[in-house]
Amino acid sequence: VKFTQWDSEQVLRFRQQVQKGLQDWGIAVSPELIDRCTVYAEVMLATNAHLNLTAITDPDGVAEKHFVDSLSPLLLNLSDAPISVIDVGTGAGFPGLPLSLIRPQWRVTLLDSLQKRCRFLSETTERLGLTNVQVLHGRAEDSARNLLLRDKYSIVFSRAVARLPVLLELCLPFVTLGGSFIALKGPDGPAEVEEAKTALRLLGGELEQVKSIALPLSGDRRTLIIVRKQKPTNAAYPRKAGIPNRKPLL
Template identity: 40%
Template sequence: MNLQSFQENLQEKGINPSNNQLQQFETYYHTLVEWNEKMNLTAITEKEEVYAKHFFDSVTAAFYFDFTQELHVCDVGAGAGFPSIPLKILFPHLQVTIVDSLRKRITFLNHLASELELEGVSFYHDRAELFGKNEKFRHKFDVVMARAVARTSVLSELCLPLIRTNGMFIAMKGAHMEEELADGKEAIELLGGKIKKIEHFQLPENNGERNILFIDKKRKTPKNFPRKPGVPNKNPL
């Protein structure tokens, strides 16, 4: 997917990036590749693949959810900034908070935000389990997102505690969502969530199958979740 194809595919979905926004994606790509030479940010570095499998993939959530609203979005385990930074570029009014457990990735994201001249972004070096216990952030976000970070049952424990009642959890996944969901339904309900819908689709130009899970936050998460760092992964609900 080249820049023109990226633009055209977005326009087909009703998103019309400005020249400045397209230039921000170009800067994002070059910054990502430059920093990837000194730290492991992504295995995908070929330009057309980055545009398809990182940039466009990140934005697909906006085809099924209204990001034109005033929203405070938290991205858990964003790595090199996916999906929240591409969404922030296209919807600059969003307030974005990113939490990641690796300090070097937070260093990259701070540099990237400066290069892209982004405002309304905050980055935190922390374990998601501890971040979700912090009263400053717990039950505070309108939307929490995670992209291919862990199994749905684990993600739910890390993300649902951060979402305000009537907010939304958006989990962006690859193939085989049905199996994961079967294992994660009880955890989602225990943590105060209710499955709203699943969107299944193919990325353009044969770039793979994707699923996006939308979970409504119906009530506050019980105080004992998330559990201590490492426990959700080792012993999923």
């Protein structure tokens, strides 16, 4: 765990890189949005001294690998309507928190199983004055069985939580019928899709799109996997906490 505080030059660099990266993708951002990203990044780095939140602490890395990457789903023409979305295994808030900043009309739920990360997220959303974000502490396997949460989200997002067969079991139960699950993956995303055929069938999902993208500043490869919930997910899923990981639907 590493404490980092940016000097004014690094703050400026962070701001420029977020702006430049999003501009390259044709995503327009206001100075106010960049202000909020900056506050969020600085609080994250300060909290990193006593809570393991991120291994990436340099301005370029945080700008591109956390903020710009989190906003990559905007390359898919996402809804502008006041929909409900959830980020499963949000950690320090990625991708859900940056998405909530750029889509203030969305109701965004951030779910994580680690209480301390949830406390950080609550403090940060309060600090940013966000009224469209709800922080939820729990395991996806348990929360997805809560009838107030199951089948309730038009879009479910998840990044860096599990391989696709496992992730589908944790995430599809939250999706409304006809809604989407969007997995933010690295360069090996397409191989994970091959692994996930059985899970898709058992959980009621249909592969809609696999979009390969390059991050605008480093050129690093990413994959967006979009799955439509075509049928209701059987009540047997998700299985009890820990089982999806131990016995993936292969």
